[in-house]
Amino acid sequence: MDINELIAIVKDKLKSQIAIESINIEDKSFLHKKHTGHQEGKFHLKIFLKSKELKNINKIESTKKIYKILDEELKKHIHSIQISID
Numbered sequence: 001m002d003i004n005e006l007i008a009i010v011k012d013k014l015k016s017q018i019a020i021e022s023i024n025i026e027d028k029s030f031l032h033k034k035h036t037g038h039q040e041g042k043f044h045l046k047i048f049l050k051s052k053e054l055k056n057i058n059k060i061e062s063t064k065k066i067y068k069i070l071d072e073e074l075k076k077h078i079h080s081i082q083i084s085i086d
Contacts, residue, residue, distance in 0.1 A: 006043060017069050018053055026046045027043060029044045043078055044080050045078060045081045047083050
């Protein structure tokens with residue numbers, strides 16, 4: 001899977017299960033290329049979300065919700081994610 005396909009899947013999954021006003025996802029994999037834990041085909045994403053739904057619950061619960069939605073992608077294609085909720 002390439003990064004553009006992964007970003008599209010992540011956006012679609014999140015939008016279908018969370019009320020999101022806006023979403024932007026950046027590929028930050030290049031920052032981790034030389035790390036010992038780097039795996040080819042696993043990506044590092046930074047997700048910027050604007051969502052009243054997520055702002056109305058605490059940060060731990062909103063993060064758990066996102067991780068649950070992206071469970072399959074986290075197991076197969078995502079090494080790490082950073083989440084910023086506004």
